[in-house]
Amino acid sequence: MASPNTTVAFIGLGVMGYPMALNLRKGLPKTSTLLILDVAASAITRFKSDTAALGPVAVVSNGAEAVARADIVITMLPDGAAVRKVYLDGETGVLAGAERALRDGSGTGSAARKIIMECGTIETGTILDVAKAVVASPAAPNLTFVDAPVSGGPMGAQDGSLTFMVGTDDKAAFPAVKSVLAHMGKEESVFLCGDVGAGTAFKVINNYLSAITSLAASEALNIGSKMGLDVSLLTDVINVSGGQCWVTSKSNPVPGVQANVPSSRGYEGGFRIELCAKVLKMGSDLAEMVGARTVLDKPTLDAFGEAMGDERYKGKDARVVYKWLNESERK
Numbered sequence: 001m002a003s004p005n006t007t008v009a010f011i012g013l014g015v016m017g018y019p020m021a022l023n024l025r026k027g028l029p030k031t032s033t034l035l036i037l038d039v040a041a042s043a044i045t046r047f048k049s050d051t052a053a054l055g056p057v058a059v060v061s062n063g064a065e066a067v068a069r070a071d072i073v074i075t076m077l078p079d080g081a082a083v084r085k086v087y088l089d090g091e092t093g094v095l096a097g098a099e100r101a102l103r104d105g106s107g108t109g110s111a112a113r114k115i116i117m118e119c120g121t122i123e124t125g126t127i128l129d130v131a132k133a134v135v136a137s138p139a140a141p142n143l144t145f146v147d148a149p150v151s152g153g154p155m156g157a158q159d160g161s162l163t164f165m166v167g168t169d170d171k172a173a174f175p176a177v178k179s180v181l182a183h184m185g186k187e188e189s190v191f192l193c194g195d196v197g198a199g200t201a202f203k204v205i206n207n208y209l210s211a212i213t214s215l216a217a218s219e220a221l222n223i224g225s226k227m228g229l230d231v232s233l234l235t236d237v238i239n240v241s242g243g244q245c246w247v248t249s250k251s252n253p254v255p256g257v258q259a260n261v262p263s264s265r266g267y268e269g270g271f272r273i274e275l276c277a278k279v280l281k282m283g284s285d286l287a288e289m290v291g292a293r294t295v296l297d298k299p300t301l302d303a304f305g306e307a308m309g310d311e312r313y314k315g316k317d318a319r320v321v322y323k324w325l326n327e328s329e330r331k
Contacts, residue, residue, distance in 0.1 A: 002033035002056065002069075004114075008180060009035035009066035009073040011086060012120070013043040016150070017076035019157040020119070020184045022050060024074075027183025030055040035066055063087060064097025072180055073116045080126035083118055087130045098139040115173055117146035119164070121207065121279055124200050124286065131169070131196040144170040146177055147196055149203035150185070151210075153251075153271045155261075163189040165206075167199030201286065208283025210246065211276050211318065212296050215303055217247040218322035221254050225326060232257045253322030262317035270317025277304040277318075 008028060010021040013036065025034045033056040038044055044059055051057050060066045063086045066073050073094060077083050087094045094116055116134075118127065127147045134145040145168070152162040162185035166177055171192065178190045193202045220243065224234045231254050239249045251270065252258045262270030284297040307313045307324040 002058075004069055004071045006031060007033045007035060007070040007072075009037070009060060009070040010076070011037040011063060011066060011073070012076035012078075012082075013038035013040070013047055014076065014078060015154055016120075016157045018043060018047065019154070020076060020150075020162070021047065023157075023160045024180070024183045025051045025054045025057065028055060032056070033058060035060045035070055037062070037066060062092035062097075063089070063094035064092050064100065067094045067097040067114060067116065068101045071114050072176075073114070074180070075116075075118045075120070077118065077120045077122070079120075080123050083120070083122050083126050083130065087116070087118075088133055095133055095137055095139065095143075098143055099137060102139045102142060113142055113144045113170070113173065115144045115146060115177060117148050117177065119148050119150055121149045121203055121282070122147075122200065123282060124197055124204070127167075127200050128197050144168060144173040145196060146173070147199040148177065148181060149199055151203060151206055152185070154269060155251075157184070160184055161186055161189075163191070165191055165193050165199040165202040167193050167196045167201075169195050204279065204282045204286050207276075207279035208286075208297065211280035211283075211304075212300050213245050213247050214253070214276065214318050215300050215321050217243075217245060218253045218319065218325055221248075221252075222322060222325045225254070247319065251317075251319055253319035255323075263319050263322065267313075267316035267320040267323065270319065273304055273308055273313065273316055273318040273320055275318075277301060277308065280304070 010024060013021055021036060028034060035058050036044060036047055037060050048057055075086055077086060090096055098114060131145050134140060134143050147167045148164045150162045150164055156162045164181045164185050174192050181190045193199050221231055224231050235248055235252055235257050238244055251261045253263050255263045258264060262268060280297060280301055287294045303321060307321050313320045313324050
């Protein structure tokens, strides 16, 4: 069995996690082992096939086994319930596995602390609950918990250009965290944002702005479309002017303006509108929690809600709000 200090575990091979883990396996030395886990057996089978020539890949049955066999465990989970299950389950969770390994002296690996990190966009309360459980655990001296949510969407996950926003109470662990995350994103785009929870806060605030910008950019370009303007030229002008934003420059909502973006693929393969609405609501809740006045969140949530309620737009990339606007009558 491979030594834990030459082994990394990755749990969650979904739309984002699969390409992230694939890039991780490509970046790790061939002498290192990558452990994988997902609820979908088909994802595991496909991953093993896709990485057959890249280095050792092995399957683990739960978080407890992952942390016993690896000094770094990365999770990319869909929601708070999944995070609590993977980390806090009394039998199969990462924390339970770390505690058992400490008690029986097995799987302790190198002298370095084990690093366990969640990279999904999870509500702050869940992240802080896991962090508190780690601090209260007998295994705390041997564990560093990190929240490291990502930005860049499925396209960024596929081409290895993700941004990571890292929160950890153990700042000395950041170089090790950065070195492994850099296999899945640009090294200069791995940021230490503060203590545990700060990474999630940075991500939620970023997504809050991105969601609102998706609607704002779609409204602006729809005005141009309704006027019969050259929307591609309008985009070029916007992108060298004050209206430039990520949506207009990297994921334009108008079909055909940019190649290989969701709008030009029937709004498929991007950041689903349901998830965009979810993270916008997380930002709105965060604003309420800290007493920050907001104006644009609620009307944007209403717009997403109306679009999601129509079967033509449901499940599509969030920039489908352009199509929703374009096909709607002004109220």
